[in-house]
Amino acid sequence: MQVYYDIGDFEPLQNAIVTSGTFDGVHLGHQKILARLTETAQTFGGESVVITFWPHPRMVVSKDSQNLRLLSTLEEKIELLRQNGVQHLVVIPFTREFSELSSEEFIQQILVEKIGTKKLVIGYDHHFGRNREGSFDYLQQHAPRYGFQIEEIPRQEIEHITVSSTKIRQALLEGDTTIATELLGRTYTFTGIVVKGRQLGRTIGYPTANVHITESYKLIPVDGIYAVRVEVRGQRLNGVMSIGFRPTVNGKNRTQEVYIFDFNEDVYGEKMTVELVQYIRPELKFDGLEALTKAIEADCVAAMEVLGKAK
Incomplete structure (x- = not known):
């Protein structure tokens, strides 16, 4: 072209x-x-x-x-x-x-x-x-x-x-990834650069990649937990993503953080594309890191089940 x-x-x-x-x-x-x-x-x-x-x-x-x-x-x-x-x-x-x-x-x-x-x-x-x-x-x-x-x-x-960009935007803002995927004919994606965050995930055994999207006009779906696939360094990998303000740890800024299954490479500064396969649950505030860790464990199980069924 x-x-x-x-x-x-x-x-x-x-x-x-x-x-x-x-x-x-x-x-x-x-x-x-x-x-x-x-x-x-x-x-x-x-x-x-x-x-x-x-x-x-x-x-x-x-x-x-x-x-x-x-x-x-x-x-x-x-x-x-x-x-x-x-x-x-x-x-x-x-x-x-x-x-x-x-x-x-x-x-x-x-x-x-x-x-x-x-x-x-x-x-x-x-x-x-x-x-x-x-x-x-x-x-x-x-x-x-x-x-x-x-x-x-x-x-x-x-x-x-009726298929329209407006209906797709609305679906994503309501966490309806199923409708968004149907109307797009594919999973919704966004691409950003992996940047350093507070690195709290490392302390509880779930290190995450903080994906920074430079285009402020790019639609980021509603806050919550998602089953995702990511592309980084030519690899297509499975994971779970959190979009939101991380209320359990008193987060101040909205972030997009991905925990990638069975992955332990340093990808700071790398470009990463995220496919939102399915919305799992809303963002919640837990009573401390122990409760948060148990929730993440459950999210990983749910995401693995979703991704195992997804094409």
């Missing part, structure tokens, strides 16, 4: 099959669009093009942008789009100036002149341009004038639940 961070570097294609959107999380609904995009490109002998925007538009135009939490960083989104077979990815810097483009200007300047679109594939209820004024109906009415075809993918549902 070729990635373009400046649309000026993109040479218009002879037969571009295009879609556009924020694609936060690249969930099952997005995957349906991408599969159709790839299928259409193959049928028409064309090349697939995804147009996305960074920062996320809501980070630029929304009043609550500081509270926005995303399912994927730009790096994660690029990798997920690559895995879905996209041939060309255009990352358009989203600025206030860009947000003022009308739908007509977006179509003419981006889709027609810069990309050379021959067919546009969009998701259900997709809007674009200033104040989201552009719509499928608008495109359909004017497509002959622009010289490209337009196709809309119908609303996608899983067991009557």
Whole structure:
């Protein structure tokens, strides 16, 4: 997949099959669009093009942008789009100036002149341009004038639940990892750097890796204990994670700490990716370290059982 961070570097294609959107999380609904995009490109002998925007538009135009939490960083989104077979990815810097483009200007300047679109594939209820004024109906009415075809993918549902990034975020904030996994089509992940913490886990026989996520906008699920898999130094390992403030030891800052089963390597400074397989229980305050240790033992047993059943 070729990635373009400046649309000026993109040479218009002879037969571009295009879609556009924020694609936060690249969930099952997005995957349906991408599969159709790839299928259409193959049928028409064309090349697939995804147009996305960074920062996320809501980070630029929304009043609550500081509270926005995303399912994927730009790096994660690029990798997920690559895995879905996209041939060309255009990352358009989203600025206030860009947000003022009308739908007509977006179509003419981006889709027609810069990309050379021959067919546009969009998701259900997709809007674009200033104040989201552009719509499928608008495109359909004017497509002959622009010289490209337009196709809309119908609303996608899983067991009557509409697939959306918002529903996935809500599920993760409620500890519903089952729904989040179903709607994403995979386990939710985040990546960070292992940093030194208070190292209290070592004193009770459960040394943990404190995972620091540098992107403040990345969604961290609700506080609690999770069965997880981690990737570090090319290894994929099982473990149990605690997200929260560690009330038993009077923690002051929210942390993400992983106890990795049968692992005793020094990984400070290493990049670690965590897959949240299943939420086990909420974070609780225990009456001292002995009670905490017994709870961790039970959490490990529960996590091992979950991970033994998980694919």
